[in-house]
Amino acid sequence: MNILFVIENYLPHIGGVEVVFRNLAEGLVKRGHTATIITHRLKGTAAEETINGVKVKRVSCFGSRELFTFFSIPAAIASAKKADIVHTTTFNGFFPAWVAAKFARKPLIVTVHEVWVGKWREYTDFNPVKVFLHDMFERFLYLLPAVDKYVAVSNSTRQQLLRIGKKNAITIYNGVDYGHFNPKKYSGEKIRKKYSLQNPNRAKARLGPVAKGDLGNYVLLVYGRPGTSKGIEHAITAMKDISQKIPNARMMLLLSRDKQYAKKYSQLMQLIKKLQLEGRIINVEPVAHSELPSYIKAADCVVVPSISEGFGYTAAEAAAMGKPIVASNTTSLPEVVSGKHILVEPNNSMEIADAVVGMFHGKCHRTKLRKFTIEENVRNYLSAYTGLLYKKL
Numbered sequence: 001m002n003i004l005f006v007i008e009n010y011l012p013h014i015g016g017v018e019v020v021f022r023n024l025a026e027g028l029v030k031r032g033h034t035a036t037i038i039t040h041r042l043k044g045t046a047a048e049e050t051i052n053g054v055k056v057k058r059v060s061c062f063g064s065r066e067l068f069t070f071f072s073i074p075a076a077i078a079s080a081k082k083a084d085i086v087h088t089t090t091f092n093g094f095f096p097a098w099v100a101a102k103f104a105r106k107p108l109i110v111t112v113h114e115v116w117v118g119k120w121r122e123y124t125d126f127n128p129v130k131v132f133l134h135d136m137f138e139r140f141l142y143l144l145p146a147v148d149k150y151v152a153v154s155n156s157t158r159q160q161l162l163r164i165g166k167k168n169a170i171t172i173y174n175g176v177d178y179g180h181f182n183p184k185k186y187s188g189e190k191i192r193k194k195y196s197l198q199n200p201n202r203a204k205a206r207l208g209p210v211a212k213g214d215l216g217n218y219v220l221l222v223y224g225r226p227g228t229s230k231g232i233e234h235a236i237t238a239m240k241d242i243s244q245k246i247p248n249a250r251m252m253l254l255l256s257r258d259k260q261y262a263k264k265y266s267q268l269m270q271l272i273k274k275l276q277l278e279g280r281i282i283n284v285e286p287v288a289h290s291e292l293p294s295y296i297k298a299a300d301c302v303v304v305p306s307i308s309e310g311f312g313y314t315a316a317e318a319a320a321m322g323k324p325i326v327a328s329n330t331t332s333l334p335e336v337v338s339g340k341h342i343l344v345e346p347n348n349s350m351e352i353a354d355a356v357v358g359m360f361h362g363k364c365h366r367t368k369l370r371k372f373t374i375e376e377n378v379r380n381y382l383s384a385y386t387g388l389l390y391k392k393l
Helices: 016-030 065-071 073-080 094-104 128-143 155-163 189-194 232-245 259-274 289-298 313-320 349-360 374-392
Strands: 002-006 034-040 048-051 054-059 085-089 108-112 149-152 169-171 218-224 249-255 281-284 301-304 325-328 340-344
Touching: 002 016, 002 073, 002 094, 016 034, 016 054, 016 374, 034 065, 034 073, 054 073, 065 094, 073 094, 085 094, 085 374, 094 108, 108 155, 108 374, 149 155, 149 374, 155 169, 189 289, 218 232, 218 289, 218 313, 232 249, 232 259, 232 349, 249 259, 249 289, 259 281, 289 313, 301 313, 301 349, 313 325, 325 349, 340 349
Parallel strands: 002 034, 002 085, 034 054, 085 108, 108 149, 149 169, 218 249, 218 301, 249 281, 301 325, 325 340
Antiparallel strands: 048 054
8 A cells, every 4th residue: 555645844843743644654655555754854854764764755855844735635635546545634734735636536535633713822823814824724624524534533623523524534542662761771861960960769769848958859840832722821820839848849941942932931931031930940952752761751740731632742751751740631631641640620720739739749640551553543544544444336
């Protein structure tokens, strides 16, 4: 089977969407299939190369992901002629993939992470004009006819698709690399030492609050991209109350510095200064994906304060690493979180603070680890592809 992926970003750019399609494409290749990626060309990357068996073709778009929507159409059409299935995702790869699939008369499958129709003002810090344009563009994409299958990355997202009339939507959860996020392979001691965070005696710490200088620090970790929908400001605000009840509490912020998040990142740094939390919050430089598990391992609790999540990799990864989690009770997070956890109301810093304090004292829900394997993800996509090809016959 020959699968063509039309997606705006791919390696070396790393984010949740890129991880999903890297795992899927490489998983298909390992099973003897052919995977081709059409993506936008980043500065310093080759126009064409093969990465772990996946053919990658990059389209020059003057550094603009938006222009990829139009500039990629010729390359997508040419590759679609040789493909069995065209696969894309929202947003900027959707239209060129649709054009290519219709022109080449090939089945089209669209992976949807979140539906933001009517939510752009709430989930972004865009100005009103930009909010309007993005909302209209998303509505336009969902009006395109003859999409053969929509794949939601969670049941929450599938319900969002059903609400806008996409009855041909199924759920295929994203896959987590449990070999990479394996707590037995890592130690967080080097990280704690690097940032002067002594390893606490957890058994004693659970007995109650401790005096400053005793038992080391209780370390919270918040990581990912600092988009408005991630609610990072609520975790920062919660730290004001947390530090009063847990004197040795410290928070590590491990946030993306991509230029598209520069405005939000600056706002978060200003909030830290406004709340006088500079001594409580450690602003960590972005690290390679290979180093991320060590930072999770170094934490005593991972906070996921999102106001919207399509899947919630941070929650799934923290659970895989065996870490207690405080997460918002919204969208997909209740589906994904497992292990020791507490769910809180989104947009509520007080609930985050209370939950962290409760976690510190050992008060939390405990469930069996829920796994979302790459193998199951690839198998389910292959089933969807096969179904579409069979239907075509």
